[in-house]
Amino acid sequence: MxxxxxxxxxxxxxxxxxxxxxxxxxxxxxxxxxxxxxxxxxxxxxxxxxxxxxxxxxxxxxxxxxxxxxxxxxxxxxxxxxxxxxxxxxxxxxxxxxxxxxxxxxxxxxxxxxxxxxxxxxxxxxxxxxxxxxxxxxxxxxxxxxxxxxxxxxxxxxxxxxxxxxxxxxxxxxxxxxxxxxxAKTKDTLERIAKAGPSGKKIYVELAQKGPAEVGNTYGKGMWAGVIDLVGGQNIAAGQIANWGPLSPEYVIAAQPDVIVLAGSEWRNKPEAVLLGFGETDAAAQPKLAAYAARPGWEALPAVQARAVYGIYHGGNRTLSDFVYARTIAKALYPEAFADVDPAAELRAYYQDWLPVVPDGTFVTKLQ
Structure with missing residues (x-):
């Protein structure tokens, strides 16, 4: 079973x-x-x-x-x-x-x-x-x-x-x-992945709280690592970080990730952070994503070359709506299998059906 x-x-x-x-x-x-x-x-x-x-x-x-x-x-x-x-x-x-x-x-x-x-x-x-x-x-x-x-x-x-x-x-x-x-959403996600077969893509997640000049935590187990495990990605932090902590810049570059996910939130007292969530805009997030993509040595990474650099709301994981974020990462790994899935629209629908507020803001995005 x-x-x-x-x-x-x-x-x-x-x-x-x-x-x-x-x-x-x-x-x-x-x-x-x-x-x-x-x-x-x-x-x-x-x-x-x-x-x-x-x-x-x-x-x-x-x-x-x-x-x-x-x-x-x-x-x-x-x-x-x-x-x-x-x-x-x-x-x-x-x-x-x-x-x-x-x-x-x-x-x-x-x-x-x-x-x-x-x-x-x-x-x-x-x-x-x-x-x-x-x-x-x-x-x-x-x-x-x-x-x-x-x-x-x-x-x-x-x-x-x-x-x-x-x-x-x-x-x-x-x-x-x-x-x-x-x-149902979890089952649909896993069925699409099983039908698509292994993506073979390597993925790196960083807590984008400190700005590109300082390396933020990644996850070897739990939190975003748990999502990567669920959707069958190859987490470059696996076996390197026990739970959470920073990877060396040299290791990230050597690992050549195909997908980079920058976890942002409403850190308004951290001006260099990737700001995502309620009240945050994609127009403001894009330069922050670009600043990370411009780190020394990152310009040649497969993820940056393909513009496969994503912003994702850190506060959305480990909730009843976290299927949205699992599907965001799954879509990055298996774009054809999830071509008809719009995670942002699914998040809006969830709030409309179940919560008394409108999710005004940017919760998932991709480097343009």
Whole structure:
């Protein structure tokens, strides 16, 4: 059985534990940490740690009204354009209590408890950061802790996380539609690749945050490396970088990548970065992509010669809409197989169907 089909089977078997009950009944589920959780009725007050867009896609506008606190920095600081777009629709976000950021050890269990939620929905990387002691402290205050995990980049955990969000928010039908969409797009991507056969193309991804004068991180495992693995590209960082870190300029040139992907975001305090995402324009992104392509020694790289240099939104990976970015990279590797696929149009359709904001900005682009 293929990895994809095993993921489908595991997700189907686990679905029963994630289905919600009426508000007056207990909801029992197994979260993505493997923790058995019982909710005493449908939660009305939610502390949200991460996966903000995914939560809102499943919960709908009603889910925003249930929020009583946030881990604010990973949204407002990491994705300021995205934060501003949602703040325009939900002004109350700006005044929600902030319980800190597990990524920089400022996470405050006490602040989360003080917001008096019925449930804390946290990423598995956040529960790992605060440890069992932190999780138990929250639980001892009478607050259920539910861990979800899109960071794992597996079909199974994407689907289970979505269905668990459906259970906790009382939106099982939305969750099922979203899970089916993600499943179908992933299946279509893999079927096109299987039909096309190996591309044989080498690919290099760089976090384009520091500008071309300084080498940014690439990924040997997880994050964009996980996407490359999914779509069958030859990642030049594989075996060179354990998780993330920079490759030497000499190694990149020697590897002669056929495709280069520059991951950009809304880093407005980093003037040399490739800026992509909400509020960002292709007109501004093109000179930044060109500056990277003009690095010493890059002019002769196959990717630069073919103008196969792409910009991709760093904040879009490891989400319910990340099938768009997988298809962007797949199209770069197998252009004929994905000739009829327009990732930017698919992203717009996703937002139109599932989210309350319009994705005004550039999220995927190619060097002209």
């Amino acid at each position: 293929s990895l994809f089909l095993r993921g489908l089977a595991a997700a189907a078997l686990s679905l029963a534990v994630a289905l919600p009950a009426p508000a007056h009944e207990h909801i029992k589920l197994t979260d993505l940490d493997g923790r058995n959780v019982t909710l005493h009725g449908l939660p009305e007050k939610v502390a949200l740690g991460f996966y903000y867009e995914d939560y809102l896609a499943v919960a709908g506008a009603e889910g925003a009204a249930k929020l009583v606190s946030l881990s604010r920095a990973p949204w407002a600081d990491w994705r300021p354009g995205q934060w501003a777009a949602y703040g325009a629709v939900f002004p109350a976000l700006e005044t929600l209590p902030d319980f800190g950021n597990a990524d920089d050890n400022s996470f405050s269990v006490e602040a989360l408890i003080a917001s008096q939620p019925d449930v804390a929905i946290l990423a598995s990387w956040q529960t790992a950061a605060i440890g069992e002691a932190g999780v138990n402290q929250i639980k001892d205050a009478g607050i259920a802790v539910v861990a979800i995990d899109y960071n794992a980049q597996t079909l199974e955990r994407h689907l289970l996380s979505t269905r668990i969000l459906g259970a906790v928010t009382g939106q099982p039908e939305r969750a099922e539609h979203l899970a089916a969409l993600y499943e």
